[in-house]
Amino acid sequence: MLNPSDFIKKSIEDIKNTVGDGKAVIALSGGVDSSVTSVLTQKALGDNLIAVFVNHGLLREGEVEQVIKTFESRVNFKYVDASEEFLKELHNVSDPEEKRKIIGDVFIRVFERVAKDVDAEYLVQGTIAPDWIESEGKIKTHHNLALPKGLVLKIVEPVRELYKDEVRSIGTELGLPEDIIYRQPYPGPGLAVRIIGALTKKRISICRKANAIVCEEIEKEELNKELWQYFAVLTDTKVTGVKGDQRDFGYLVVLRMIESLDAMTANVPELPWSVIQTISKRITSEIPEVTHVALSISDKPPSTIEFA
Numbered sequence: 414m415l416n417p418s419d420f421i422k423k424s425i426e427d428i429k430n431t432v433g434d435g436k437a438v439i440a441l442s443g444g445v446d447s448s449v450t451s452v453l454t455q456k457a458l459g460d461n462l463i464a465v466f467v468n469h470g471l472l473r474e475g476e477v478e479q480v481i482k483t484f485e486s487r488v489n490f491k492y493v494d495a496s497e498e499f500l501k502e503l504h505n506v507s508d509p510e511e512k513r514k515i516i517g518d519v520f521i522r523v524f525e526r527v528a529k530d531v532d533a534e535y536l537v538q539g540t541i542a543p544d545w546i547e548s549e550g551k552i553k554t555h556h557n558l559a560l561p562k563g564l565v566l567k568i569v570e571p572v573r574e575l576y577k578d579e580v581r582s583i584g585t586e587l588g589l590p591e592d593i594i595y596r597q598p599y600p601g602p603g604l605a606v607r608i609i610g611a612l613t614k615k616r617i618s619i620c621r622k623a624n625a626i627v628c629e630e631i632e633k634e635e636l637n638k639e640l641w642q643y644f645a646v647l648t649d650t651k652v653t654g655v656k657g658d659q660r661d662f663g664y665l666v667v668l669r670m671i672e673s674l675d676a677m678t679a680n681v682p683e684l685p686w687s688v689i690q691t692i693s694k695r696i697t698s699e700i701p702e703v704t705h706v707a708l709s710i711s712d713k714p715p716s717t718i719e720f721a
């Protein structure tokens with residue numbers, strides 16, 4: 414059994430010994446792994462760790478504000494809004510793997526700029542055990558935004574041997590808020606893998622709003638504790654609907670709400686019908702561009718968790 418306070422003490426020593434007076438950067442996404450790693454490393458390095466939060470324009474509603482609020486007082490925090498740069502490169506790109514590649518490449522470019530600016534020698538990463546144990550034979554190129562290949566930075570991975578539940582216990586010991594520690598896993602490329610087809614500002618906004626509705630309703634009913642991930646997918650299928658007495662032609666949105674232990678397999682649990690209906694009604698009434706909501710009932714395998 415991991416003793417969080419012993420682990421923290423030992424890690425702080427190890428990080429100090431490795432980095433000394435050098436400067437280090439970490440890509441802080443607000444996900445549990447990078448959050449815990451940032452705060453842990455800050456304890457060892459103080460302001461010599463610069464935690465860089467890159468907004469790629471594909472984040473969820475309220476996410477930027479939440480991450481800024483949580484971390485600006487906890488670490489030497491640097492917010493980089495690169496959303497325009499990402500969206501420009503993603504213009505007219507529909508293939509999911511191509512989207513991932515572009516997002517990874519632009520991320521590296523943006524991150525590299527910051528690392529050079531602050532004269533960093535070390536790159537701290539929130540790699541955890543499943544990231545390297547399971548990193549071979551993945552169906553999709555993934556998973557975490559890639560390591561900056563062009564950068565000559567020495568790597569430090571303080572939680573490399575830990576599993577998710579252990580990382581969470583370290584986070585609790587470090588006083589991180591529950592909404593960060595128990596945040597549902599969110600893919601590095603963000604809404605890009607939840608939007609089938611082109612990534613326009615309009616389509617990103619539709620997907621973001623639909624996702625926010627799913628999260629609000631699931632969390633209101635406290636179903637989030639039972640679910641691994643819950644989200645909405647914006648498809649490129651247009652379907653006929655009716656608004657008032659007029660024919661309407663809008664998007665099909667799919668709800669994906671799954672249980673899983675490790676994302677390797679997943680299943681779709683039976684959820685209260687009233688919740689599903691509320692989500693569906695809210696999406697079609699609050700997002701005029703959507704005419705139809707469908708529920709995904711496919712497990713993994715044969716499906717994957719994300720649609721793209």
Ligand code: XMP
Nearest residue numbers: 553555556557598600601602676717718719
């Ligand atoms: P799939 O869709 O492969 O997803 O069943 C398994 C888990 O991985 C997440 N996922 C990603 N995470 N970059 C990430 O950081 C990605 O490109 C990516 N694609 C999928 C997905 O959310 C699920 O938890």
